[in-house]
Amino acid sequence: MKKFFYRCTQCGQEYEISPEIMLCPVCAAEQKPDEPLRGVLQVVAEGKTPDPRNIYEFLPVEKEFFPDMPVGSTPLWRPKNLRKILGFPNLFLKDDTANPTGSLKDRASFLVAAFAKKFGIKKIVVASTGNAGSSMAGVGACAGLEVILFVPKTAPRAKLVQALQYGAKLMPVDGNYDLAFDLSLQYSKKHGGLNRNTAYNPMTIEGKKTVAIEIFNQIGGIPDYVFVPVGDGVILAGTYRGFEDLQKFGLAKKIPTIYAVQSEGSCAVCRALATGNFDRPIPSKTIADSISVDIPRNGYYAVELLRRHNGKCITVSDEEILRAQKILSETTGLFAEPAGATSLAGFIKVKDQIPADATVVLLITGTGLKDIDSATKILEFPDGAIKSV
Ligand SMILES: *Cc1c(COP(=O)(O)O)cnc(C)c1O
Numbered sequence: 001m002k003k004f005f006y007r008c009t010q011c012g013q014e015y016e017i018s019p020e021i022m023l024c025p026v027c028a029a030e031q032k033p034d035e036p037l038r039g040v041l042q043v044v045a046e047g048k049t050p051d052p053r054n055i056y057e058f059l060p061v062e063k064e065f066f067p068d069m070p071v072g073s074t075p076l077w078r079p080k081n082l083r084k085i086l087g088f089p090n091l092f093l094k095d096d097t098a099n100p101t102g103s104l105k106d107r108a109s110f111l112v113a114a115f116a117k118k119f120g121i122k123k124i125v126v127a128s129t130g131n132a133g134s135s136m137a138g139v140g141a142c143a144g145l146e147v148i149l150f151v152p153k154t155a156p157r158a159k160l161v162q163a164l165q166y167g168a169k170l171m172p173v174d175g176n177y178d179l180a181f182d183l184s185l186q187y188s189k190k191h192g193g194l195n196r197n198t199a200y201n202p203m204t205i206e207g208k209k210t211v212a213i214e215i216f217n218q219i220g221g222i223p224d225y226v227f228v229p230v231g232d233g234v235i236l237a238g239t240y241r242g243f244e245d246l247q248k249f250g251l252a253k254k255i256p257t258i259y260a261v262q263s264e265g266s267c268a269v270c271r272a273l274a275t276g277n278f279d280r281p282i283p284s285k286t287i288a289d290s291i292s293v294d295i296p297r298n299g300y301y302a303v304e305l306l307r308r309h310n311g312k313c314i315t316v317s318d319e320e321i322l323r324a325q326k327i328l329s330e331t332t333g334l335f336a337e338p339a340g341a342t343s344l345a346g347f348i349k350v351k352d353q354i355p356a357d358a359t360v361v362l363l364i365t366g367t368g369l370k371d372i373d374s375a376t377k378i379l380e381f382p383d384g385a386i387k388s389v
Contacts, residue, residue, distance in 0.1 A: 002047035004060035006202060009040045009301040017043070017060055019119045022200055035278050036299030041202040042241065049249040052217055055210050058245055060203075061114040067143035071110040072210050074098045076218040076361075081331040086351060090359040092223070093328075094215055097336060097367035100142075101162065103290075104211065104235060104365040105135035111207030112136065112196045113143040122146055123193035127184035129177045129231075130159030131290050131366055132204075136196050137168035148193065150180040156289060156371040176284075178294050198234045199298035205237045212242025215361055222252045224358040227343035229365055230260040230313070231291035233269050233302030239363070240305045256361075258311040260302070261346030263321065266292045270313040272303050287318040287374050290339035290366055316345040322378050324348060325368065335368035335375075 006015040008024035015021055027039030043060050050057035055072065077093040096104035109132070116124060123146045126136045133149040140147040149163050153172035164170055171187075173180045181197055188195040198204045216222060222243065228236050239258065246252040262270050266284035281294040296302065306313060316324075321338045324345035329335045336344075343362040354360065368375055 002045060002050070002057070004043055004045050006041040007044045009042050009304065010038060014044075015041065019115070019121060019194055022195065022202065034281050034295060036295060037199050037297050038300065040199055040205075040298060040301045042301070043202055043206040045245060049251065050245075052213055052246065052251055055213055058209065058213060058242075059111060060206060061111060061118050065114040065117040066110060067113050067139060069100055069110070069139060069142045071099055071106045071139065072214060074214065076215065077332065077334065079332045082328070085331060086348070087356055088351065088358070088360055090357060092219065092359070092361045093332065093334065094211060094361055094363050095334060096211065096363060096365050097334065097340060101135045101138035102367035102370055103131040103135055103340075104208065104363065105131045106139055107210050107238070108132070108198070108204040108207035108234070109135045109139035109196070111203045112194070112201060113139050113145060115203050116145055116194050117143060121194045123148065124196050125184050125188040125193040126150070126196040127177065127180035129289050129292065130155040130370070132196070132198055133168070134159045134162040134166070137163040137166035140168070141166040148187065150184040150187070152176050152180055156373065158370045158372070162370070176294065177292070181297070197297070198232050199301075205234050205241060205298065208235050208238025209242035209245065211363065212239050213246065216246055216252060219359065219361070222246070222254050223256050223361045225259065225354060225360045226256045227259045227261055227347050227360070227362045229288070229291050229339050229342035229363065230262050230269055230302070231266065231293045231339070232296045233260070233298040235363065235365065236260050236302050237298055237305055240309060255309045258306070258309065259346055259350065260306060260311060260313040261342050262313065262315050263288050263291055263342065264315045264317050267315045268293070268296045269299055269302050270315055272299060273306055273313045287377070288321055288338035288342055289371065290337065291342060314346050314350060316342060316349055320345040320349065322374070325375060326378060328364070329368070334364060336364045337366040337368050337371045338374045340364050340366040340368070
């Protein structure tokens with residue numbers, strides 16, 4: 001039998017897993033405004049070594065509670081043209097655009113939905129810049145859950161349409177993600193429901209670890225480098241968690257070198273890794289809406305993991321992101337949203353520092369069809385219409 005419990009990522013205090021607890025109450029009591037969440041909880045697994053081919057053995061909710069939906073098991077591409085152009089014969093793309101709602105967020109929503117089912121919870125409340133919300137809406141629809149979604153009213157329209165299409169209740173806010181986050185917490189405290197806010201709900205980090213276990217299975221080992229787009233730092237932490245579990249249970253010997261890639265206009269994690277603290281937030285400004293955050297909610301834990309595992313943090317400009325997005329599409333046929341192509345932008349930037357025979361995996365985290373306006377910025381539409389050929 002496997003045992004799962006929570007451990008505070010700051011003070012180490014352990015707690016039983018239950019919907020009553022989201023953050024370590026001791027550390028959360030020290031929360032100051034304008035800083036990442038204090039008292040983020042990680043899930044710890046103990047007991048029999050899990051079978052890496054059976055992802056459910058790594059997760060703290062039993063298989064029977066998961067919605068009937070093909071989340072995860074996404075393809076690993078061996079992009080021939082891109083390998084040749086960049087000179088990396090062992091480059092891989094982990095294509096998480098192939099998830100049911102088009103982003104890696106489905107991995108978290110999937111576990112959150114299972115968790116809600118297990119504890120008899122019928123309503124989920126979530127704040128999102130777009131993808132977490134549309135993901136929770138879609139996975140929640142499949143699981144038969146009511147989803148209340150707080151979003152900046154400026155979120156890409158496709159993501160809002162998606163959420164409405166799945167039947168979620170939309171609560172647009174006149175402000176950024178940080179305001180949506182605060183209002184959603186107020187709402188769930190007042191009106192009940194399980195809050196799925198990223199980092200705040202420990203299942204969001206835990207659910208995303210499946211991406212690392214799949215990479216391990218698909219490559220047949222641990223890659224040398226993984227490039228991860230970073231906003232709140234939850235995908236980053238989830239990826240580390242998966243590799244940590246593989247190592248802890250003796251299935252793998254090492255943890256890959258992870259490059260956290262941020263947009264220059266939204267790079268609080270990189271700043272904190274360099275300076276050691278999250279000083280006052282700088283308003284974020286980037287075309288990559290999914291990684292545009294002023295206060296990275298999982299900032300403390302993300303930086304701690306980068307330190308512990310010798311990870312790196314780099315920034316790329318919007319221009320580099322858009323160019324990477326275009327190169328990816330033109331050489332592979334994979335259309336990612338700007339945040340989803342940020343991993344490639346980061347890799348292109350630092351590839352000269354990486355041995356050419358290294359095994360490198362880029363996480364492609366969301367589909368381009370969610371945000372066609374951004375991609376359009378560097379495209380040229382032909383004028384008028386042709387009369388004859
Ligand atoms: C959410 C998201 C990210 C960033 O994940 P964080 O956990 O916020 O760091 C990157 N890409 C896409 C497409 C996303 O939806």
